[in-house]
Amino acid sequence: MKILTVIGARPQFVKAAAVSRKIKEQSTLSEIIVHTGQHYDENMSEVFFREMDIPKPNFNLQINNSSHGAMTGKMIEGLEEIMLREKPDTILIYGDTNSTLAGAIAASKIHIPIAHVEAGLRSFNMRMPEEVNRILADRLSSYLFCPTQQAISNLKNEGYDNIPSKIIFSGDVMFDAALYYTDKSKETSKILSRLNIAAGEFILTTIHRAENTDSIENLQSIFKALRILAKDSTIVLPLHPRTSKFIQNHQIDTSNIIIIEPVGYFDMLQLIQNAHLVITDSGGLQKEAYFFQKPCITTREQTEWVELVDNGYNILTGADADKIIAGYNTMKGKSISLDKNLYGQGNAAEGIAKFLADVK
Structure with missing residues (x-):
């Protein structure tokens, strides 16, 4: 099973660090990492790969510093070319950036199943570019890994019980990384x-x-x-x-x-x-x-x-x-409790990797 992972912004590097580490532990999975270049300088990108032992990207599109439309369009073109060449079984996308949306669109056009980590989130503010990205990415995805129960409720309220996709409560991979x-x-x-x-x-x-x-x-x-x-x-x-x-x-x-x-x-x-x-x-x-x-x-x-x-x-x-x-x-001085386990038990990445390994 070949996984093609699309990342491009610093929050995605953190999430990918957790999941890629667990993908390595699955003998039936191999991973290709594509960095779109959305965050591209030393402090916004390279330091994360170095510190967190994230596998070096197999491809770097170096697409950045453009308008939303121009950036996303160039990413779709570059990602489609790589997907056609590598023929992955599943595309793995994270969060709500232009890189996320580009990965979803490119994969959907050539009928490759998409797994969206951090699915189902909603701010209900359509003026946010991130809200548009996450809604469209969810709709195009086959596997929706939700970090919270609220995310699952959001998808169900949008009619996802009637959409041919699988909703999975995974917990939050950023919690994994922090721990x-x-x-x-x-x-x-x-x-x-x-x-x-x-x-x-x-x-x-x-x-x-x-x-x-x-x-x-x-x-x-x-x-x-x-x-x-x-x-x-x-x-x-x-x-x-x-x-x-x-x-x-x-x-x-x-x-x-x-x-x-x-x-x-x-x-x-x-x-x-x-x-x-x-x-x-x-x-x-x-x-x-x-x-x-x-x-x-x-x-x-x-x-x-x-x-x-x-x-x-x-x-x-x-x-x-x-x-x-x-x-x-x-x-100021407010006490914060972790007793409610709002984001899972810190094993979200392991569950995601095991699920992908079992996909037929």
């Missing part, structure tokens, strides 16, 4: 000493969603809140290249905030584990905050990880400065 790599990150990461910050005395922040990075009003409001919160706690912000460029172009005040370049997975694990609170617009970081029992504030109006909000582990504030500050006062 597996935590000890190694403690041994290798020097990020706290490098930044001269102490455990439990800083807020970890990330900003990269288009709804925030493409809006000067939203960014100004978020940074207004961060400057105020910086009076109470050190703020560490690994800055996405898109956000950095926008901030420079619009001369947004970032005073009293520790801004660093994007970091590798091990450094990020240590920042999450040692922060006392997380402020983010990232989907993945909302979960990782929960994995390490950190309260989270999400600077979006919706989230696909609704169970975190429903259980009081995460609060949605949008980009409103007053709401972010009020959210901080609510969430």
Whole structure:
């Protein structure tokens, strides 16, 4: 059984690290990895492969820095060519990026079954490119690996009981990765000493969603809140290249905030584990905050990880400065419990690999 895995963005590298490791353990499976190049620089891509021992991609399309349409179109063309040449039995896609959608479209056109890891998620905001990508990828997939029970409910509400696909509760592979790599990150990461910050005395922040990075009003409001919160706690912000460029172009005040370049997975694990609170617009970081029992504030109006909000582990504030500050006062020092096992038992990747090995 030949699996062709499509990845292209840093959250997918983390997920693939967990699943590819378990695919190796299945004697009946072989894997070909295609990197679309969507995230392409050292800090956004190469460091993940090096740190996490992800197999080197068999192909790298090097497609990046284009509009959504141009990028996705080029990816479809490149992926179709590889699929026709390699003749895989199944295409494995992750998450909700342009790489995910391109892999699904390319495979569906030439009738190769698609397995979608992280299926069924919905923010119910069709203005998000990620929402469009995940909905279309789900509809084209034969095997839908859902990280939560809510994801399964979303698919059933959309009529997937009447669609010829198989819904599988897998748990979350990012939970697998967090558990597996935590000890190694403690041994290798020097990020706290490098930044001269102490455990439990800083807020970890990330900003990269288009709804925030493409809006000067939203960014100004978020940074207004961060400057105020910086009076109470050190703020560490690994800055996405898109956000950095926008901030420079619009001369947004970032005073009293520790801004660093994007970091590798091990450094990020240590920042999450040692922060006392997380402020983010990232989907993945909302979960990782929960994995390490950190309260989270999400600077979006919706989230696909609704169970975190429903259980009081995460609060949605949008980009409103007053709401972010009020959210901080609510969430600061809040106790987070893992008792409910919202994302499975940490063996999602093993279950996915075994399922693929048994597909006839």
